[in-house]
Amino acid sequence: MTVFRFEFKQSIRSTLTWCFGLTLIVLIFMFFYPVYANDIEIMKPLFEQLPEVLLRSLGVNIETLFTALGFYTFILLYIQLITSIQAIMLGLGIVGKEVRLKMSDFILTKPMTRANILIQKSLAVFAHIGITWVYLTIISFGMLMVVKTEALNWTAFALFSVSTLLLQFMFAGLGIVIAVLIRKLKSVVGVAMSVVFSLFVMNLMQAILEEEWLRYLSPFQWFDKTYIFYNMSYEWPMLAMWALVTIGSLVGAYVVFTRKDIHAV
């Protein structure tokens, strides 16, 4: 487990920084919930007059949207944006490190199989993701408990939290496979930002596009908050898509990494 321990230690500080950033976001935004809740009292009758179909198409669920948890789902999109960037950066950074720094010969001449190296590195990635997720869930839960005005919907909260973790895994897998596939991976931040922000903007554009098929290609749509609120479950086809991409990336990375020709310099 030397590789795991080493890689784990290397990224501790960066994980702490990410956690700090997430704390700021959750605290600052949730702090404004009471203000929002006040506005809502005035808005509620307005919404109740609108036809059900329209509300559905706008993604408004009157019972849930105006709760603290409903407000939390607003921020959740941005939290997921940030945790996704962290996840893909971890994947790209930890697995692609040797190639990037031109020191593949150092680690590959150690008496370990390549499979072992890749697995330990992936585990280090997932360990950091896990820590970030647990921390995020705790502060989110704490903050919800502080600001909430009615009972918390446990199932919905669990589903939202887990969806963040699933997205983190997906992006980590994507990062790992990109790191293995690209021969000259140069800038971790550059690749991470372009991939995640492209998918993120694709998700925002869905407000105009409204193409059903495009949802399968944009991960931020896979765990649709409105759907979760209405049905208290994930959409199965989207979950299948998630499994396909995540498992596909990891298996692909394994297959390629164990046989590819790696240049020493």
Add this chain to the structure above:
Amino acid sequence: MNLYLQEIKSYLKTMLFWILGIIFMVAAGIGKYEAFSSGGTQDISAILKSLPKAFIAIFGLAGIPIDSFGGFYGMIYAYITIMGAVFAIMIGSGILAKEERDKTAEFLMVKPISRMKILLIKLLAASTLVLVFVAVTWGTSSAIINTVSPQDPITQEVAFMMIALFIIMMFYLTISFFMAAFLKDAKKSSQLSLTVMLTSYMLGVLMGIVDNTDFLRVLVPFQYFRVTELLDLSLNPFFLGFTVVVSVIAIAASAYYYPKRDLMI
């Protein structure tokens, strides 16, 4: 001149990839206008106006009047600005730092050109890339707008938005360029640029959700030129001056620090 061509060439592939992305975004977005407007934009716009600010903000639509074609395009402009910022930061933090990162700094520095000249040529190349980004967006937008709505081509509105896009991109470019010139560690400078981008984006979201947060505007380049103002054919003079001054300072500071600092070889 050799260096300039070399820089452009090294970003050619990236640029092509981005151009395809822009064309897709603009084409898919504007192409949806008919479906969007026939669905009774007036109604939707009226409803959106009555919705809580936070709710509109999650679509990234805060303060955008989508009841006119110009406003509709403003939405696409807002999405493109996010991608533009990512692009500008990627280029700005990469173009100088990549020599040290890829261990080609010695190769470049022993050439008979001064560091100052290297810096300026690289800045010029980066600005060219930003210009290409804006030109492609402008060109595609005009072409598609002409086919979708020939009687109302919103030429001037688009022109103002494209100028705003260019200014915002140059702002992010020069700032990340400065950080790459100033900081020794390429990894740190690109991470710092990412932090700047994420922080400003999140503050923009916060401004969308919470009232009376205009004092934050100076920290959020995405809010410097608001779509409503651009549709009135005006560029906010204060922020226009501000961006120009900050960009010039960033360039001057880069030119001051880069020729003297130690290179990490």
